[in-house]
Amino acid sequence: MSIKGNYMEGTNSNGTVIKRKKRRVSILTRISVIFLLAAVVSGICSAVLIRRYLVQDEARKCELAARTAEISAELIIGSIDAAKRMKTDIVFRDYVHELFRDLCKAAGLKYIYIYRFRDDGIREFIMTAAGDDAEDEYVSKVRGFGKTSDTPIFDIEKEILEGKSEGGYEFVKNKYGDVLSYIIPINDKNGDIVALVGVDYSMAFINERVSDSVETWIIIIVLMFILAFVASRILIKASVLKPLLMLSERMGRFIENNEYKYENSERNSHFEDEVSDIEKSFDRMTQDISGYLKEIGNLNFEKAQNETQLSVAKRIQNGIVPEEFSLLSDSCETYGLMLPAKSVGGDFYDIFNIDDKRVCMVIGDISGKSVSAALFMVMVKMYVKENLQTGMSPAEALNNTNLDLCRSNPENMFATVFVCVLDMNTGELTYANAGHNKPLLFGNRNEYIEVKTGMPLGMFTDPVAENEKLRLKKGDGIFVYTDGVTESINGDSIQFGETRLNETVATKKDTASEGLRDVVRTVVDSVMTFAEGLEQFDDITCAALYYSKDADDGIVIKRDMKSFAIIRNTLLSVMGDNDNSRNAVLACEEIFANIVSYSGADSIHFSFEKSEDICYVSFSDNGVPFDPVNAAAPDKEFEDLDTGGMGIMLVRMYSDEMIYSRKDNRNNLMLKFVKA
Amino acid sequence: MTIQKTINGNEAVLSLEGWLDTVESPKLQAELDNLESNIDSLVLDLAGLQYTSSSGIRQIVSAYKKMKGALVIRNTSEGVMGVFKATGLDKKISFE
Structure with missing residues (x-):
């Protein structure tokens, strides 16, 4: 039996945990001890009980013999005649003695004796016989007829004489010797006690017989106990301890095993019992726990996954709206801002050039939130932009996008989108609406444009939008927004609304000087202030386009040397490719390189005029003031040529005339080339 | 612009073709920077060069300095030669 340390936790007054070692004793050992104790106790008890029973049994045998003797005695000496005869007739006396001696031998008795109590209380023997011949000879003399004995009267004799008992035994x-005496009264015809008959059983003999029986019985009982013990031990071991041990091992494995694998515990048991109940409970518990753990694991995994997806989606959404508004023109200002709600929403806006003279603004709102909305939004935005860039009109772009979306839209999502395209040369605004909020006109006038509502994208394959046109004047702007702006509510559940939006935008009268950024930010700030203290429940998105047609006619050129290709190709195509035109290109390149490198301008225009043999090339930039006509052009030594500074000299050399002016914060330079 | 390089012992010949303008001149600069260390004289064959701007002139001057004067320019077209003359390149560099 293995004894392992097992600890029981307790807490002392200081609150620290103290551990007491408990001795480990197997159930089997304890059961064995109980069995052993029970066996010993029941062995002792049964020995005592059986012994008593057996002695009584012997006494009954003795009684039987005594009754026989009594009957014989009554027959023989029950009459006065016989008693008298005993007194006188020695032959008769011997005959009777002989008779009782035979009875003694036959019944295995030690003695049979007949006696009476004289009036003085002395016993007077009438006859005594013994089973053993030698002893018989002796006792017939000392306890023969008329012999007396002063042995005190026994209790049972007293009872018999007093008529209280019909006979009984006494250990004497x-x-x-050590005997059991059974004493019975002998009555005469009148029922009076004339004498007593006693039969003696040898106690040694009785004890021998009783002991033999008791031994046998004890052996039988102990054997039965051993049998019962072995049987119950086997039973307990097989049906309780072994399964419990298995169960305990499985519990240990279950605790250690991080995979929480369910182990089938089906044991070969023919019966349902308490242990199988425990096993079933344990199985159910492990399954439940495994299930829960798996579920918890899944939940954590899903949560992490969802959070990742959300952050990815949010990054997609935030990254997909333009950050820079580097349009190829300054005849148009644009600005946009998106304030996403906590979860990923589906708002988007987009501002881009279709070509040199057209700028496009798109705003949209996807039904629903979360990742799927974000992905749908990406699709919508891409489709719309792609379609517009391939030359489609706003309505065509929307209708085409709608068809593409309807083709595969398992989530039945939809998007409201407004698209407008501004021709920066003419101020013509072409727009189409697919179910989006109506845009706001601001600047010269503040009013909503009553656009045709159209149908959201992704619902039906029918055309969703129509083109409408509007001519913007210089100083007109278009403000677009999503319902996150107008439907923001304050603490009294009042919506921000279109009127408030119009009023907010209208406070920004001097759009040009304060900048479009200010208009958009003011609106967003107003909405946030309006809904102060409430959680933003929808994305807030605004974008605006402002038509500031304040530039001279001309080609807008990006401030990048690569863009010089446009100027070069224009000149060569107009003037033809020859040494003269190349010299003109050289002059222009030096000017443009100067603007690119030093002006810091973000608006450069290039234009040219051509008469029969004269070509005028004009540059206009909003960079730092620089007058190449009057600038010092140092006559550099050869050694210094690799540091630059030749540009202005070359321009002067290869142009036929240079005219510079500074107007409206712009450098305006005109170069004149005369064909050879 | 394309540049073709030929090595004859310690002499390198770079044949330039196309337009040597501000955008293209870094190619020439890279070519000069990557010349093998044993090269001590350089020939620029400009037969195919149609145009040069001041940025091209700058590269040629720095090539001249790098070769310590051992620079020869060949087959210069009239137009390009005009630019060279205008900037005073012809005063130091030998043309063939």
Whole structure:
């Protein structure tokens, strides 16, 4: 039996945990001890009980013999005649003695004796016989007829004489040995007690027989106990301990095993019992726990996944709206801002050039939120932009996008989108609406444009939008927004609304000087202030386009040397490719390189005029003031040529005339080339 | 612009073709920077060069300095030669 340390936790007054070692004793050992104790106790008890029973049994045998003797005695000496005869007739006396001696031998008795109590209380023997011949000879003399004995009267004799008992036994120890005496009265015809008959059983003999029986019985009982013990031990071991041990091992494995694998515990048991109940409970518990753990694991995994997806989606959404508004023109200002709600929403806006003279603004709102909305939004935005850039009109772009979306839209999502395209040369605004909020006109006038509502994208394959046109004047702007702006509510559940939006935008009268950024930010700030203290529940998105047609006619050129290709190709195509035109290109390149490198301008225009043999090339930039006509052009030594500074000299050399002016914060330079 | 390089012992010949303008001149600069260390004289064959701007002139001057004067320019077209003359390149560099 293995004894392992097992600890029981307790807490002392200081609150620290103290551990007491408990001795480990197997159930089997304890059961064995109980069995052993029970066996010993029941062995002792049964020995005592059986012994008593057996002695009584012997006494009954003795009684039987005594009754026989009594009957014989009554027959023989029950009459006065016989008693008298005993007194006188020695032959008769011997005959009777002989008779009782035979009875003694036959019944295995030690003695049979007949006696009476004289009036003085002395016993007077009438006859005594013994089973043993030698002893018989002796006792017939000392306890023969008329012999007396002063042995005190026994209790049972007293009872018999007093008529209280019909006979009984007494254990007697005297010089004749250790015996059981059974004493019965002998009555005469009148029922009076004339004498007593006693039969003696040898206690040694009785004890021998009783002991033998008791031994046998004890052996039988102990054997039965051993049998029962072995049987119950086997049973307990097989049906309780072994399964419990298995169960305990499985519990241990279950605790250690991080995979929470369910182990099938089906044991070969023919019966349902308490242990199988425990096993079933344990199985159910492990399954449940495994299930829960798996579920918890999944939940955590899903949560992490969702959070990742959300952050990815949010990044997609935030990254997909333009950050820079580097349009190829300054005849048009644009600005946009998106304030996403906590979860990923589906708002988007987009501002881009279709070509040199057209700028496009798109705003949209996707039904629903979360990742799917974000992805749908990406699709919508891409489709719309792609379609517009391939030359489609706003309505065509929307209708085409709608068809593409309807083709595969398992989530039945939809998007409201407004698209407008501004021709920066003419101020013509072409727009189409697919179910989006109506845009706001601001600047010269503040009013909503009553656009045709159209149908959201992604619902039906029918055309969703129509083109409408509007001519913007210089100083007109278009403000677009999503319902996150107008439907923002304050603490009293009042919506921000279109009127408030119009009023907010209208406060920004001097758009040009304060900048479009200010208009958009003011609106967003107003909405946030309006809904102060409430959680933003929808994306807030605004974008605006402002038509500031304040530039001279001409080609807008990006401030990048690569853009010089446009100027070069224009000149060569106009003037033809020859040494003269190349010299003109050289002059222009030096001017343009100067603007690119030093002006810091973000608006450069290039234009040219051509008469029969004269070509005028004009540059206009909003960079730092620089007058190449009057600038010092140092006559550099050869050694210094690799540091630059030749540009102005070359321009002067290859142009036929240079005219510079500074107007409206712009450098305006005109170069004149005369064909050879 | 394309540049073709030929090595004859310690002499390198770079044949330039196309337009040597501000955008293209870094190619020439890269070519000069990557010349093998044993090269001590350089020939620029400009037969195919149609145009040069001041940025091209700058590269040629720095090539001249790098070769310590051992620079020869060949087959210069009239137009390009005009630019060279205008900037005073012809005063130091030998033309063939």
